[in-house]
Amino acid sequence: MKLSANAIIGGVIVALVVTVALVAIFWTPFNPLALNMRLKLGAPDAAHWLGTDEFGRDVLSRLMAGASTSALVSILTVGFAVIVGTIVGVVAGFVRGWTDRILMTFNDTLLAFPGILLALGMMIVVGANKWGIVLALGFAYTPTVVRVVRGTVLSLREREYVEASRMIGNSAAYTMFRHVLPNCVAPVAVLATSMFGWVLLSESALSFLGLGVPPPAPTWGNMLAGARPYIQTAVWLGVAPGLCIALTLLGINLLGDYVRDRLDPRMA
Amino acid sequence: MIMTPPYTPDTPFLSIRNMRIEVARSGAPLIEDLSYDLHRGEFLAVVGESGSGKTMAARAIMRLLPAGIACTRGEILLDGEDLLKASAPRMHAMRGGKIGMVFQEPMVSLNPAHRIGDQMSEGMRIHTKLTKAEIRQRCVEMLKRVQIRDPEHCLNAYPHEFSGGMRQRIMLASVMMLRPKLLIADEPTTALDTLTQREVLDLMVTLAREEGTAVLLITHNLGLVARYAQRAIVLEKGRFVETGDVHRILRAPQTAYTRQLVEALPKRGDAVVPTSNRNAIIQVRDLAVTYRGNRTGLFKPRPAYQAIDGLDLDIHEGETVAVVGGSGSGKTTLGRAILRLVPAAHGKILYRGRDVLAGDRASLHAFRMACQLVFQDPHSSLNPRMRVRDIVAEPLRHCPMMNAQARRQRIDETLDEVSLGTLASRFPHELSGGQRQRVAIARALVRRPAFVVADEPVSALDMTIQAQVLKLFQTLQQRYGFACLFISHDLAAVEQIADRVVVMEQGKIVEQGLRDEIYDRPQHAYTKSLLEAAPQI
Numbered sequence: 001m002k003l004s005a006n007a008i009i010g011g012v013i014v015a016l017v018v019t020v021a022l023v024a025i026f027w028t029p030f031n032p033l034a035l036n037m038r039l040k041l042g043a044p045d046a047a048h049w050l051g052t053d054e055f056g057r058d059v060l061s062r063l064m065a066g067a068s069t070s071a072l073v074s075i076l077t078v079g080f081a082v083i084v085g086t087i088v089g090v091v092a093g094f095v096r097g098w099t100d101r102i103l104m105t106f107n108d109t110l111l112a113f114p115g116i117l118l119a120l121g122m123m124i125v126v127g128a129n130k131w132g133i134v135l136a137l138g139f140a141y142t143p144t145v146v147r148v149v150r151g152t153v154l155s156l157r158e159r160e161y162v163e164a165s166r167m168i169g170n171s172a173a174y175t176m177f178r179h180v181l182p183n184c185v186a187p188v189a190v191l192a193t194s195m196f197g198w199v200l201l202s203e204s205a206l207s208f209l210g211l212g213v214p215p216p217a218p219t220w221g222n223m224l225a226g227a228r229p230y231i232q233t234a235v236w237l238g239v240a241p242g243l244c245i246a247l248t249l250l251g252i253n254l255l256g257d258y259v260r261d262r263l264d265p266r267m268a
Numbered sequence: 269m270i271m272t273p274p275y276t277p278d279t280p281f282l283s284i285r286n287m288r289i290e291v292a293r294s295g296a297p298l299i300e301d302l303s304y305d306l307h308r309g310e311f312l313a314v315v316g317e318s319g320s321g322k323t324m325a326a327r328a329i330m331r332l333l334p335a336g337i338a339c340t341r342g343e344i345l346l347d348g349e350d351l352l353k354a355s356a357p358r359m360h361a362m363r364g365g366k367i368g369m370v371f372q373e374p375m376v377s378l379n380p381a382h383r384i385g386d387q388m389s390e391g392m393r394i395h396t397k398l399t400k401a402e403i404r405q406r407c408v409e410m411l412k413r414v415q416i417r418d419p420e421h422c423l424n425a426y427p428h429e430f431s432g433g434m435r436q437r438i439m440l441a442s443v444m445m446l447r448p449k450l451l452i453a454d455e456p457t458t459a460l461d462t463l464t465q466r467e468v469l470d471l472m473v474t475l476a477r478e479e480g481t482a483v484l485l486i487t488h489n490l491g492l493v494a495r496y497a498q499r500a501i502v503l504e505k506g507r508f509v510e511t512g513d514v515h516r517i518l519r520a521p522q523t524a525y526t527r528q529l530v531e532a533l534p535k536r537g538d539a540v541v542p543t544s545n546r547n548a549i550i551q552v553r554d555l556a557v558t559y560r561g562n563r564t565g566l567f568k569p570r571p572a573y574q575a576i577d578g579l580d581l582d583i584h585e586g587e588t589v590a591v592v593g594g595s596g597s598g599k600t601t602l603g604r605a606i607l608r609l610v611p612a613a614h615g616k617i618l619y620r621g622r623d624v625l626a627g628d629r630a631s632l633h634a635f636r637m638a639c640q641l642v643f644q645d646p647h648s649s650l651n652p653r654m655r656v657r658d659i660v661a662e663p664l665r666h667c668p669m670m671n672a673q674a675r676r677q678r679i680d681e682t683l684d685e686v687s688l689g690t691l692a693s694r695f696p697h698e699l700s701g702g703q704r705q706r707v708a709i710a711r712a713l714v715r716r717p718a719f720v721v722a723d724e725p726v727s728a729l730d731m732t733i734q735a736q737v738l739k740l741f742q743t744l745q746q747r748y749g750f751a752c753l754f755i756s757h758d759l760a761a762v763e764q765i766a767d768r769v770v771v772m773e774q775g776k777i778v779e780q781g782l783r784d785e786i787y788d789r790p791q792h793a794y795t796k797s798l799l800e801a802a803p804q805i
Contacts, residue, residue, distance in 0.1 A: 164643065
């Protein structure tokens, strides 16, 4: 399949974010945590390209450091939700019977809570740090994946090639992995890319509520939250992390569409 | 006002002149220079294989071509008016009003979210000024004419409450209610079994005669053409091949292509050698299969439905036993129950004398290794993410005796036998329906089974492809000598391939015997009606 312009744009944005996140681990223009009250709320200039915040910290450096945290958190969260959700969904959909009922009752109970509320509760238990966020948001988003995967599996298991696999003498587990699971990739890929967006936003929301990564460590979410009082006086404080979130989401979505098509032999 | 030219018997009602349909972007032609006439009250068949453009040619009359496909040249004169030049509002009045259309898939052509009554009256509301009560009255009358038992109830029901045949009759009723002057029927009965097919088409002919409607019947089934149409047009890849009286075309085709179509019609195979003196490979004794329906109330038990009801059947080594019957007769369930794909309520299934229902794991495994299934729908029986070669190779996973070299050899050999050697690295979506069915056959035969269940293996295919696949199946059976349970509602295909025929009705065998006996001297009334309904030439 030819690379479309969209796929290239998406790929470039995602590559850029990942590179910046990696670079930020070792180097940022300024120390993202260093306070300098003399420079507080400084407009962008030659030294501080994106200006400084209310404590005089360099916004660009904080954005870069924030990228590491935000990217790490969202990748781990989406990974957690997709892996756990797919396993539970495939088992429930393929095995059916009591296993299905018990898993789905538990799952639907989780789904009945608003995701962010569930995450809030989890955060209080696990503690407000990076790993807490990953676990909390992971749990909050897993039920959606379970639902989607189970639904797909239910329709796939009625296909005749699944019956053909039984006729060949393949075990249930083999049939599940060889014939059912690969055909779930498309809906899961779509879901995972949109989930990146939700997770970035939820992480921002949690940080905004003061339950995310604790200050002074920067994330895009708590930077956005911190910028709120200065939206009139220092626009760059809010615009910079906001744009980063929006662009990253765009990139992930474009790339996600490409990956989904790429994995489908009918589109290749 | 559009002036209608004075009617004279010799001016055609519909006249297509030099029509060309092409893909708008590339200019590739789908129909080239097609001309034909249709007279009032005439029954004209358009015949061709898939891809011949017969559906496009019909849709162009309604000006309902898919996006990106356009009619770029020619004239479509309906009663003297060129439909290609008609305005959009004029076409709205034409569709449904003057031209009616019945589609192939009754299961999807009615909207599942609306009541039958609302869907039937839609056309009347648009095209007439009748009141609601009058429309309802007409609907009831029309449903009576298409032999729906309780029309009042039917109007309040939803489509899922009806079988395919009933839905097609309802569809026909709602189209004919507006008394169109032209009825376009696009493969209207391809999805139905033989008995229902007969009912629906007989009804269509009766209604059309009574209303004086001209009918354009699009089909690939020459048997239907012979029975219902007066004249036929043969299309091949968008080109006009020949036209003329149906009986002349079938008896003395003028072109090589038509001859090929006629020759593809299934013919009775060689005289049957009785096989009952051979050993039985499968013995079914007093088999019953029960399906549970949905609960009707919270504490009521789920109603049981007997799909197979105390059935005995013997299949001998190397013979082909055909199971025929209408939809719902339990023939598919029988095949799956024998293979243990659906659980039996009681009874015995003996494979070479051993009970496979009671046997231990090892004997069940041996049974699985020796039996295979070929499915009806080649679109859903192949995993879309696997290449042809991998699909055919998969059954050999369970042959620990074969080394990699022997496996490779076996796969190549099998692929060559079904003439797919060059397509081994393709994905299923890159193959045609006939090629896919050959992949399914290769997968079933790669382990050299002793017994194969073929569930409607050719009903989803065109006549010519059907002939090829049946022939291939027969050749392979002669070579490897497997026994076969051939499930089909198509009596013509059965006549070509079967040694013995078993007729099923409502989960029971009503008649069985050698093929020639059943076809020449049917005893049971149900067998007679099946044979009677089968379109023949």
